[in-house]
Amino acid sequence: MENFLKLGLRESTARAFASFGFHHPTGIQALAIPKLLKNVDRNFVVAASTGSGKTLTYMAASIERMRDREEASEAAGRVTLPGRPHTLVLVPTRELGEQVLGVAKAFSLDAKFRAASLLGNVPVSRMNTAMEQPFDILVATPGTLVDWLECRYPKVFLSYVKDVVLDEADALLAGKGFPIVMKPILDKLNRRDRDGSERKRRFIYVGATAPTKMLEKLSKDHRKDLEIVKSRDLHKIHSSGVFAEFVLIKQHESRFTELRKALEQGRRMIIFCKQASTVQFLAHVIADMGFGCSMLYGSQPRPNRAKNWREYSEAFVNTIVCTDIASRGLDDITTETVFMYDPPKTGVDYLHRTGRLRAKGKVIVLVNKYELNATRAMFISHVRNETMEDLDRYEYVRLLNHVRTAPRKRGIFRNAIEPAQEDLQHRITSSDRKRRVEG
Structure with a gap:
């Protein structure tokens, strides 16, 4: 656990890594976690080969950011409301979503945060119950999230979101059918406030691959305010x-x-x-x-x-x-x-x-x-x-x-x-x- 504390994590966050079998930071964890903790206003691409613990990397950084905001707040306690997550994680499949939700809940045990999900083909009654409860982290597949943003009740609102994670970003941005479904979500996330100012949100694009075309598009979209963190063995076997x-x-x-x-x-x-x-x-x-x-x-x-x-x-x-x-x-x-x-x-x-x-x-x-x-x-x-x-x-x-x-x-x-x-x-x-x- 000491090795993870050196990266700048709190003890409660570092403890979660051991529960998943990580006793020493992997290459991408050592590279990305300090950057994600330090540069909360920058957008990131985090790319590393399969098995390197990328989910733990971005989840730990997002929870640390929520802890920082909680400690800096003058209010007594954390502001957690139904249907208003602070961290949004988008995934291409419900199976991956269930795994990410499991990671989020493992981190939440010590940090006292709540995680919920909106995943395809889950009974509506179960998702209704989840959305009626306060939660901090939302894991969702794009199609189901769009349905809740536009049609369902209780609705989900993205105005409180500070961290947006696209897990398997190449699939979400360019995979079959995903760009059309992603558009209304990204439009809402990029919408300006009533006074015309930009909402400060951090986008974290995660994947085992980082195609050149995707990186060029993201760099253009974020006006080059994008840092790419990738492992040396990316795209290699x-x-x-x-x-x-x-x-x-x-x-x-x-x-x-x-x-x-x-x-x-x-x-x-x-x-x-x-x-x-x-x-x-x-x-x-x-x-x-x-x-x-x-x-x-x-x-x-x-x-x-x-x-x-x-x-x-x-x-x-x-x-x-x-x-x-x-x-x-x-x-x-x-x-x-x-x-x-x-x-x-x-x-x-x-x-x-x-x-x-x-x-x-x-x-x-x-x-x-x-x-x-x-x-x-x-x-x-x-x-x-x-x-x-x-x-x-x-x-x-x-x-x-x-x-x-x-x-x-x-x-x-x-x-x-x-x-x-x-x-x-x-x-x-x-x-x-x-x-x-x-x-």
């Missing part, structure tokens, strides 16, 4: 405990052969698919093979999603088949294999999927001939511990010249780059990230 295997599939039946091989190993496995229909189909295939599994995809009813994830996280089944909804924020530190039945569309998707692994494990990616060009770059960046964006073009072309035809056995990429064969085992997470609380 770096661990000697994880083996990556890209398998070229020539016939559709080969996918099931590779899948059966992975299932027969009995390791805890997350299987990623592009579409919900593929998830459902593959779950039936796995059942026909004689193995148990759960399913997770966006259009599932909330009770089913919660139940299915619990089945996997509590080890009632060893396998879960899911869409990319499970690639951001959902945590299970016992996962041993990430099996990509459908390859990721981008390097960012690859980073998020692979980030479900911790210190040791295996990544298996099934690739057909039409997907070779896209996945080769991912593989080479993975092997060479380079960022997905900064792979040297000429070295990339030189390495690809080693790839002629598919090997007879386990796929084109396993033996494609012979000079780099000894580098095929590599790290994804460092030893101090044994447990993760993410958003």
Whole structure:
């Protein structure tokens, strides 16, 4: 706990880190927490790889800011009103929201703050009850928050908000459907007071990736009043405990052969698919093979999603088949294999999927001939511990010249780059990230 006190945190706040398995600050925590505490009027981008404790970082800083305001206030006690949060945390999925809410409540135990949530597909009666109570921190998905801002009663008001956190900011600002839903929220947050003065709010953009286009837009939006805090390993995959295997599939039946091989190993496995229909189909295939599994995809009813994830996280089944909804924020530190039945569309998707692994494990990616060009770059960046964006073009072309035809056995990429064969085992997470609380 002493290491966290040195960052400028109060004892009650520092104590919460130990409850999540963090006894020493991670790189991003050591970098970001002092800056967030000192520069309360600046906007921040906090970017670090999965498993680095970013949720704890921004939650601790926000609670410390609320404590400072409370101590500086001349009023007797804190001003906490129904429907008027001081910190707003926006998340893309309800599963991530539930995890963030859990972190907020853990911090609130000692700090005596209250946290509430507005997440999709939660019974309206339950959210009504929560909004009628005083609370300081609100965790919300954008669509549900907009509904409450405009239609529901009791309403939520954002006039008291001082810290606005966008967890998985790249998804919220540029992901499918999110920009339209986010607009009315951002409009309300950026609205001027009646006298024409700007409301002083701090925006904190958090993520495991920080695309260049997003950073350029944020810098413009905030008139360059934006500080970027990022870890050295951002956009990299770096661990000697994880083996990556890209398998070229020539016939559709080969996918099931590779899948059966992975299932027969009995390791805890997350299987990623592009579409919900593929998830459902593959779950039936796995059942026909004689193995148990759960399913997770966006259009599932909330009770089913919660139940299915619990089945996997509590080890009632060893396998879960899911869409990319499970690639951001959902945590299970016992996962041993990430099996990509459908390859990721981008390097960012690859980073998020692979980030479900911790210190040791295996990544298996099934690739057909039409997907070779896209996945080769991912593989080479993975092997060479380079960022997905900064792979040297000429070295990339030189390495690809080693790839002629598919090997007879386990796929084109396993033996494609012979000079780099000894580098095929590599790290994804460092030893101090044994447990993760993410958003």
